[in-house]
Amino acid sequence: MMMQEKVRRIFMSIVGVIVTGFCVGGLQKANLGVDPFTCFVTGIANLLHSTYSVFYLVITAMLLLFVLLIRRHYIGLATLLNLLLTGVSADFSYQVIDKIIHQPTFIVRVVLMIGSIIVMCFSASLYFTADLGVSGYDAVALILANKFTCVPFRYWRILTDGFCVLVGFTFAVNIGLGTVITAFFMGPFIQFFTIHIAEPFRYQNKQILSN
Template sequence: MLKQYFKRIGAKRMVIMLLGNVFLGMGVSIFKLSEMGIDPFSGMVMALAEVLGIGYPVFLILVNLVLLFVEVKFGREMIGAGTVVNACLLGYIVTFFYTIWVRMFGGVPQNFAVRLALVCIAIIVMSFGVSMYQTADVGVAPWDSLSLILIKRHHKLPYFGYRIIGDAIAALVCWFAGGIVGIGTAVCAFGLGPFISFFDTHFSKKLVEK
């Protein structure tokens, strides 16, 4: 069964998905290094992990397992190899790159201009990764699946309406847990969509269709 699945999706899509998650994790790690905020879900998970004294990669897996239960029950068709990779490995990818950046910079940068530049770099890298991972179309991450499940079951709001509500709740939890909700959070809120769309059109879709 697994052999047939991997044969159906093809090695190319798998590689694109894996690279997408690597770039996604790299982008998240750069946002984290800036200490100016991050996408709401990552910020929430990092803040709660800190409060509970659990390592971020492990806690991210635990959160994703809970979300995966919802995805299995209401959106099983969205589950694929990309779901598993994103749920289980993204936290470790983020931590891996974050450790490298901290060593490179000799700690967390304190200069505002440098931190702002990191935010600008992070949004581009993260958007590029999300574009590749989503365009590969080999599974939806548990958090991303929630909005898709809601729009499938309840048609009161468009996809982005449910997404905004979910991100707003995550940002509030992040803030109450002592996490950073700042410029980086706003950049993610307003910048991810346009940048992902740009990379979809000019790179990812062309790569998949080759």
């Protein structure tokens, strides 16, 4: 049984990370606003007159160092998968969607955006629940929820996402509908999928306790 659960956790991590990348590609094609972390990194890059790629690496490295010092438990297989697979799967999904829907209408873009966000929340719940590591940014809200248990994860995620959007907006990043939706609804949606799908799949007949 323990081995079966371990296999399920690895499966959840791999699928969760790859599907998250696919959803990033969907959001890019929808072109209705970036996610909060991208918004934050772009804002800092604008402030320091640098590029997104440079500060993505710098900020990600700083977050991973923070997580290693505070709660290294969140660094694991999924962390490595995030670094290696998210960008590749995002580029792949964008190219596939672009070939199928080269010039989507506004309605199609809205549907693509909403679908990508919902599926992204589901995939994030998979690799969070697998507990084999998360990205540096994802770990921040998880650490806060673990340390201050009186406030559920979904509210910490809204707070961290909202902070990122505020920084991006302050430093001339264009805020779109997708940015607002991800900032205020990803946390609650992730927790919903965690409670109703991800945890039952991982633990199966075991008793589950969630915030």
